[in-house]
Amino acid sequence: MAALSLRNVIKRYGHGPKANQVIHGVSAEIEAGEFVVIVGPSGCGKSTLLRMVAGLEEISAGEIAIKGRVVNDLEPSERDIAMVFQNYALYPHMSVFDNMAYGLKIAKVPVPEIKTRVDKAAKILELGHLLERKPRELSGGQRQRVAMGRAIVRQPQVFLFDEPLSNLDAKLRAQTRIEIQKLHRELGITSLFVTHDQVEAMTLAQRIIVMNGGMMDQFGTPEEVYSRP
Ligand code: ADP
Ligand code: ADP
Numbered sequence: 001m002a003a004l005s006l007r008n009v010i011k012r013y014g015h016g017p018k019a020n021q022v023i024h025g026v027s028a029e030i031e032a033g034e035f036v037v038i039v040g041p042s043g044c045g046k047s048t049l050l051r052m053v054a055g056l057e058e059i060s061a062g063e064i065a066i067k068g069r070v071v072n073d074l075e076p077s078e079r080d081i082a083m084v085f086q087n088y089a090l091y092p093h094m095s096v097f098d099n100m101a102y103g104l105k106i107a108k109v110p111v112p113e114i115k116t117r118v119d120k121a122a123k124i125l126e127l128g129h130l131l132e133r134k135p136r137e138l139s140g141g142q143r144q145r146v147a148m149g150r151a152i153v154r155q156p157q158v159f160l161f162d163e164p165l166s167n168l169d170a171k172l173r174a175q176t177r178i179e180i181q182k183l184h185r186e187l188g189i190t191s192l193f194v195t196h197d198q199v200e201a202m203t204l205a206q207r208i209i210v211m212n213g214g215m216m217d218q219f220g221t222p223e224e225v226y227s228r229p
Helices: 046-054 096-106 111-124 140-152 170-187 198-204 222-227
Strands: 004-013 020-030 035-039 061-066 081-084 158-162 190-194 207-212 215-220
Touching (some): 004 046, 020 046, 020 061, 020 207, 035 046, 035 198, 046 081, 046 158, 046 190, 081 140, 096 111, 096 140, 111 140, 111 170, 140 170, 170 198, 198 222, 207 222, 215 222
Parallel strands (some): 035 190
Antiparallel strands (some): 004 020, 004 061
């Protein structure tokens, strides 16, 4: 069973004669453990597509299913997903540990289990020595890793990345990209990753969705997508 299915997904903003359709029937099946990158020019609908999977935006028609379960009408908290944004909004008054643990506490995960999961994520992300720090005492790259840690500890079926690297300088961007590759290798996470950076797409993607004007132009391996004339 596909980890994530999009079936003829349509999005219109607004209603009636003034409605503006921005996603025109996108269908795709993403397998468990697969890393899929969505690319395309600004305004082609990448964010909208991701936000619909996340439940931050209602879908106008069609179906989105996570592990076979239709999630159209489910709140973000009821979907088995976690999202990493470019503006990693960490809680400034909380330690790194508490930032990473927060979602699990809300979900009433037992404390020993929280500790195990946070410690494991911190180890993978090399944050183990920073768990007591506050976000303001971290570098940009470290903050971005905390934001990823917060997503990992929830062990979701699907990870959604909305241009998570675009606010980082070139060096950090490259480092964090390697970090994400490592995560994917070690945890086999199913990911949908939006970017307009071709290097990120080439290095991270197993398959690439090319969006254009609200439609899926191509869906294939990096070789298939970038060798096309
Ligand atoms: P991308 O992420 O590829 O840059 P978006 O998904 O942000 O594209 O936007 C796709 C289209 O939908 C654009 O034409 C944009 O102006 C429009 N759009 C996005 N969000 C809204 C909104 N909340 N209300 C109306 N139109 C929107
Ligand atoms: P991005 O470039 O990351 O896709 P944008 O700057 O296009 O983000 O959009 C930022 C926010 O503004 C989003 O929440 C998006 O939904 C909203 N937005 C984008 N286009 C429009 C629009 N035409 N009308 C209303 N809201 C919009």
